[in-house]
Amino acid sequence: MMMSSPIRLHPISAVANFLKQLKELLVPFIIFVVFGSRGGNGEIVQLVLSLGVIIAVFIIGVLTWWRFTYRLEEGELRIEYGVLIRKKRYIPLERIQSLDLSEGLLQRPFGLVKMKVETAGSSGGGEAEAVLTAISKKDAAIIQQAFSAAKNNPSGVEATLQSREVIYKISPGELLLLASTSGGAGVVISAVFAFVFQFEEIIPYEKVFAGLEGFMANGIIFVSLLVFIVFLIAWLIALVGSMLKYANFTLVKSEKELIVTRGMLEKRQMTIPLNRIQAIQIRENLLRQPFGLATVYIESAGGSIEDNESARLMILPIVKKTRIAGLLKPHLSHYELQPGFFKAPKRALNRYLWRGFLWVLPFVAAPLLFFRPWGYLSLVLLLLSLGWSYFKYRDAGWDISSQQLALRYRGIVRTTVFMKRNRIQSLTISEGYFQKKRGLATIEAVAMSGVGGTGGTVPDLDRKEVYAIYKWYSYSVLNSNHSLQRKKRP
Amino acid sequence: MITEPHKRIPARGLLAWRISGTIHSVFPFVLSGGAIAAAFLFNWPIWVIGASLMFYSAYAYLVIMTFPSLRWKRWRYEVRENEIELKHGMFIIKRTLVPMIRVQHVDTRQGPILRKYGLATVTISTAATVHEIPALDVGEAEELRFFISKLARAADDDV
Numbered sequence: 295m296m297m298s299s300p301i302r303l304h305p306i307s308a309v310a311n312f313l314k315q316l317k318e319l320l321v322p323f324i325i326f327v328v329f330g331s332r333g334g335n336g337e338i339v340q341l342v343l344s345l346g347v348i349i350a351v352f353i354i355g356v357l358t359w360w361r362f363t364y365r366l367e368e369g370e371l372r373i374e375y376g377v378l379i380r381k382k383r384y385i386p387l388e389r390i391q392s393l394d395l396s397e398g399l400l401q402r403p404f405g406l407v408k409m410k411v412e413t414a415g416s417s418g419g420g421e422a423e424a425v426l427t428a429i430s431k432k433d434a435a436i437i438q439q440a441f442s443a444a445k446n447n448p449s450g451v452e453a454t455l456q457s458r459e460v461i462y463k464i465s466p467g468e469l470l471l472l473a474s475t476s477g478g479a480g481v482v483i484s485a486v487f488a489f490v491f492q493f494e495e496i497i498p499y500e501k502v503f504a505g506l507e508g509f510m511a512n513g514i515i516f517v518s519l520l521v522f523i524v525f526l527i528a529w530l531i532a533l534v535g536s537m538l539k540y541a542n543f544t545l546v547k548s549e550k551e552l553i554v555t556r557g558m559l560e561k562r563q564m565t566i567p568l569n570r571i572q573a574i575q576i577r578e579n580l581l582r583q584p585f586g587l588a589t590v591y592i593e594s595a596g597g598s599i600e601d602n603e604s605a606r607l608m609i610l611p612i613v614k615k616t617r618i619a620g621l622l623k624p625h626l627s628h629y630e631l632q633p634g635f636f637k638a639p640k641r642a643l644n645r646y647l648w649r650g651f652l653w654v655l656p657f658v659a660a661p662l663l664f665f666r667p668w669g670y671l672s673l674v675l676l677l678l679s680l681g682w683s684y685f686k687y688r689d690a691g692w693d694i695s696s697q698q699l700a701l702r703y704r705g706i707v708r709t710t711v712f713m714k715r716n717r718i719q720s721l722t723i724s725e726g727y728f729q730k731k732r733g734l735a736t737i738e739a740v741a742m743s744g745v746g747g748t749g750g751t752v753p754d755l756d757r758k759e760v761y762a763i764y765k766w767y768s769y770s771v772l773n774s775n776h777s778l779q780r781k782k783r784p
Numbered sequence: 785m786i787t788e789p790h791k792r793i794p795a796r797g798l799l800a801w802r803i804s805g806t807i808h809s810v811f812p813f814v815l816s817g818g819a820i821a822a823a824f825l826f827n828w829p830i831w832v833i834g835a836s837l838m839f840y841s842a843y844a845y846l847v848i849m850t851f852p853s854l855r856w857k858r859w860r861y862e863v864r865e866n867e868i869e870l871k872h873g874m875f876i877i878k879r880t881l882v883p884m885i886r887v888q889h890v891d892t893r894q895g896p897i898l899r900k901y902g903l904a905t906v907t908i909s910t911a912a913t914v915h916e917i918p919a920l921d922v923g924e925a926e927e928l929r930f931f932i933s934k935l936a937r938a939a940d941d942d943v
Contacts, residue, residue: 716885718886719886719911719912719913720880720882720883720886720912720913720915721880721881722878722879722881723878723879723880724876724877724878724879725876725877726875726877740910740912740913741912742910742912743912746912747912747913748912749912764879764881767883769866769881769883769884769885770865770866770867
């Protein structure tokens with residue numbers, strides 16, 4: 295096998311280490327500068343100290359790069375690193391869950407890639423991954439090949455020529471639709487608020503606002519306009535951010551893997567072997583559902599504590615719901631992605647409404663009692679909650695298609711989870727007193743995703759149906775001759 | 785319908801739970817004791833004393849008597865060749881199935897109270913979930929751990 299002697303990363307990774315360390319030091323540094331000693335020699339001391347720290351960080355960055363080597367040997371990716379304490383990490387290739395490639399701004403000019411190696415999360419907690427900050431595309435290809443070979447033919451037989459097929463490629467219109475309905479604006483706004491309040495102690499807001507007070511009194515319209523503009527800008531920032539992030543989104547299937555590439559400034563490539571898929575999730579958020587649009591995710595066993603997001607891979611960012619099954623069926627043939635659903639029985643509606651009602655009761659009652667007449671506005675909240683509960687009831691459902699369990703439920707986003715029987719880690723039924731009286735029960739199924747679980751809980755389904763699911767899942771021979779009565783309500 | 789699990793927690797487990805319930809009720813004891821003492825010292829109205837006594841006795845009764853009994857009465861488990869089934873819950877009754885091939889490892893754990901009564905807690909972990917049988921005879925727990933780890937050999941497919 296090639297690459298059996300230790301290889302260093304590209305020197306640019308020393309710069310990357312340096313920048314990363316600097317970024318982590320940024321906040322303490324700002325605090326140091328702002329609150330540090332003033333006057334006299336203080337500034338010179340500060341300057342010298344700062345320079346010293348920067349130089350030290352740079353040296354550490356270079357040393358880190360110097361000590362870091364990787365090689366492929368005996369079917370393992372062997373990494374040795376550590377400045378003071380030398381560490382070795384040997385990752386057997388067949389234990390690798392996925393390889394993620396990305397090209398950041400640092401890597402791009404040199405034609406390099408950053409490779410993230412994900413192993414099953416639970417085995418070593420946050421430690422169980424490796425990052426090769428900057429390697430040549432050729433080396434990345436060699437590692438990928440070795441990884442695929444180890445996965446597909448453990449015996450070491452030559453891998454067959456990989457056939458690649460593009461399943462999905464985002465169109466400009468879809469990209470715009472995706473970015474404008476992503477809900478990222480909320481994130482930007484809260485980030486701005488967080489930032490503003492961070493510096494409350496430094497910037498004298500009170501003085502600033504005292505000057506504005508007279509101004510504000512002049513026009514509520516002006517203030518509303520200002521708020522509106524801030525929101526618009528936040529939304530635009532989020533829009534551009536999402537567009538850069540999801541530009542050129544492509545889903546490709548090679549022989550035994552799904553490969554997602556995306557991104558404009560930072561190109562990312564993520565690979566998940568088909569046999570590592572734990573569950574499939576279809577999510578429809580409030581803005582997209584009315585247009586029949588949905589997002590499809592794959593849950594895998596990769597990821598670590600620090601980066602649990604990589605366990606959930608978006609494979610179809612925005613797509614007509616009716617197209618999903620057609621797009622994925624040829625490639626994920628074990629999954630039935632467009633089943634009919636058994637719904638919650640009519641008698642469950644009451645319980646859904648009550649649950650929603652009890653949640654909002656304090657928020658509705660308090661204003662009603664203490665802030666009349668404006669408190670009456672809180673009744674709107676009550677109406678919203680009732681509507682929401684009704685939707686939760688309407689969306690609750692389940693289906694079993696041979697070896698697959700599908701659960702559909704709504705938190706805020708309507709979520710449909712598809713899990714193979716042999717990927718479900720545990721199944722739980724729960725029945726409360728009032729549920730039992732009405733012949734209802736709650737079902738919960740958990741599949742693995744990264745270090746944690748994923749899955750779904752659907753409350754208040756027909757008790758008999760829930761027990762049928764339970765029986766379907768049971769591995770005992772006693773219970774194995776299950777015959778499901780398929781009576782679907784329209 | 786599926787056969788219900790029928791193994792129960794040993795009666796000593798109930799005793800151990802009552803003891804840990806007693807320990808749990810120390811905090812409200814101190815709280816209501818303090819309130820009563822304060823009522824005497826600062827001439828607070830008499831109902832403070834009554835309320836504190838009521839609060840403490842209700843809390844203690846629930847934590848020492850009612851909850852452990854209910855919990856013990858409801859707990860059932862069964863370890864079959866292919867799966868583990870648990871059934872428990874005081875007000876909401878939960879039944880859980882864990883297939884043997886999904887089990888990753890089994891641990892036993894013993895606090896000072898459980899040790900005194902020769903009991904142990906068995907924890908069963910899958911790749912995504914953790915399940916617990918709260919009190920079993922030590923010998924039985926060991927046996928169970930051995931039995932499960934023998935049956936739950938590394939699955940041929942991933943995770």
